[in-house]
Amino acid sequence: MANTSLLPRRQSLVPFICFCVMIFTLPSSQGGNVLITTSLGEGSHYFVGKTIGKYLVKHGHNVTMLVSKAYAHRAENPDDAELNFIVFHQSAEQIESVKERHLSYSKNALEPSGAAYLYKLIQAHRKGAADDCDELLGQNPDVMRRLEEGNFDVVVYDMIWLCSLLLAMKLNVPAVLSSPMAAPTMLSMYAGNPVNLASTPDVMNGYNNKMTFFQRVNNVLANRVLYSVLEYHHVPYNSIRERHQIRPDLSGSISNLVGTYTDLFLVNLDFAVEFPLPLNPNIITMGGITARPASPLPNDLEAFMQSSGDGGVILFTLGSYVTHIKPEFLEPFAEVFQRYPQQKILWQLAGEPKFKLPPNVKTMPWLPQNDILGHPKTRLFIFHGGNNGFYETVYHGVPAIIIPLTGDAIDQGVRLKHHGFGIVLDKTNVTVDILRVAIDTILNNDSYSEAAKLLSSRLRSRSMHPGDRAAFWINHVIKHGGSYMRSPLIELNFIQRNLLDVIAFFLAVISVILVISCYCMKCTFRCCKRMCFTTKEKHD
Incomplete structure (x- = not known):
């Protein structure tokens, strides 16, 4: 007969054992407080920062996103409930300025790429971004108090708004730079990373790593022009730093401090698709951080995908920055899609189109891009060449057509063409016939799909997801700092x-x-x- 007198004692041990198991199975890393301010709250830069934040939460950290009042709705998104938000106040005039600057990407999207385009874009943002910074530091006492009481261990910031670096310096905490673009030459300038311009094309040049003599000449000149333009863009932050007396004990301009104050550089590139180049130990790759296994689609979207039959679905989007563009540019797409009744087309389009759409086209103001690319019915991705979309299409092995519109999109086009899984079109010459030839070529030639699948296999073959890698290294900076990994080159002059x-x-x-x-x-x-x-x- 069993000794029933021991049962109560054994039962009383069950909660204690469960408590011990819970304690010993908690993540080994002690949760830190992380402030992320990778943009004012919109576009691909924000989404990369938010993704980093979610992986940090997964690893046991407390994450706070700082966003402008212009995008206060971010704090109400139920999908981001695990993140904390601080919304800094802005005047009605400045809120309008923030939104107008975001629209400038759409207004300038069809301008020819190059140094003149970059200068025009920076000119549209330079003063407004500096005013945002002044307003945050000088007219938001409650927000600044909350930031100072947040006991943050690290600030994750983005080059798009260097006010975030000033904020890290004011709070006297380490800084980690997040770059949604690959842009190895641009980062190398600030991180003291040795880069050879003979084999590393500069951002927005449209070259691969095998350049002719004159391309190398232009590459060197473009690198100097880019540096000068960025220096011009950063000048107002030096005045703001002086006005608000932020760390006067640190010498150097704000551009110098990007290299000497930042402990870690997270860059959205992966050598599965990038051209080879050396990287310092404090430059960590996180290429494809927004790419992940596809989640189930909403019922109505799944029904649309399934209705495509064997023809499959073509996904078309011009990205989160180019939301408004003249109808004359979009009309050829509507016309060419009409010639593919056997395929269904998903089109991310803000507002009502000013032209007639064929019955096989479904438009939506926002689409779960990664999940659609991961759907077995997706056959082709037509997009503007954003780096997040580029890595998502590589991850899911979907061939693509890139129409480079803004920023570094031309660089994604070069890599797409180099690896043979898509076609690049000139944004200044998009016609129905050109679109038709490009779509037919990819849908009827298996080599593009095979190349995409090969790259997908290569990209997925890694020890950890880039989000986990980013979280690991941020945690490393919290625990050990990162100054020991800085290159001594940042202390040397030209x-x-x-x-x-x-x-x-x-x-x-x-x-x-x-x-x-x-x-x-x-x-x-x-x-x-x-x-x-x-x-x-x-x-x-």
Whole structure:
């Protein structure tokens, strides 16, 4: 017979055992407080920051997103309930300015790419972004008090708004830079990463890593122009820093401080598709951070996908920044989609179109892009070339047509063409015939789909998801700091960094040796001549 007198004692141990199991199975990392301010609350830069935040929460950290009042609705999104939000106040005039600046991407989307386009875009944002910063630091006492009482261990910021770096300095906490763009040359300038412009194309150049002589010349010039434009963009933050007395003990301009104050650089690239280049230990790749296994679609969207039959679905979007564009640019798409009744088309389009849509087209103001790309019915992705969309289509192995519109989109087009899983079209020459040829080529040629699947397999073959990698390294900075990983190159000036002083020294040494050699040869020649003349006189 069982000893029933022991049952109550055993039962009383059950809660204690469960408590012990819970304690010992908690994540080993102690949760930190992380402030993320990767943009004012809109666009791909915000979505990358939010994704980093969700992975940090998964790893046991407390995450707070700082957003502008212009995008206060972000704090009410039930999908982001695990994140905390601080909304900083802005005047009605400044809120309108924020939204107008966001629309400037749409207004300038069809402008020719290049240095002039970049300058025009930065000019549209420069003063407004600085005013946002001034308003945050000087006219939001309650928000600043909450930030100071937040006991943050680290600030994750974005180059798009360097006020975030000033905020990290004001709170006296480490800073981690998040870059949604690949842009290796741009980051290298600030992180002190050695980069060879002979084989590493600069951002927005449209070159691959095998450049001709004149392309290399242009690459070097473009790199200097880009640096100058960014320096111009950063100038107002130096005045703001001085006005608000932020860390006067630290020397250097705000551009210098990007390298000397930042502990870690998170960059949205992966060498499964990027051109090879060396990286410092404090530059961590997180290519494809927004890409993940597809989640089930809403019922109405799933029904639409299934209704496509064997023809499948073509997904078309111009991204989160280009939400309004002139109808003349979009009309050829509506016309060409009409010629593919066997396919269904999902089109992300804000507002009502000013032209007639064919019956096989479904428009929505927002689409779960990653989940649609991961659906077995998706056959082709036509998009503007954003880096997040690029990595999502690679992750899911879907061939693509890129029409580079803004920023670094032209660079994604180069990689798409280089790896052979899609076609690049010129935004200044998008016609029905050109679209038809491009779509037919991809749908009727299996090589594009096979190349996409090969890249997908390569990208997925990694030890951890880039979100987990980003969270791991941010946690590392919280625990151990990251200054020990900084490159010593950031302490050197242009002459020292490029060894121009050493080259000058060698040239000087060689020049001295040549001068001495010439002098010795001249003396030897004179001696020989004198000896010959003396001998001749004696002979005579």
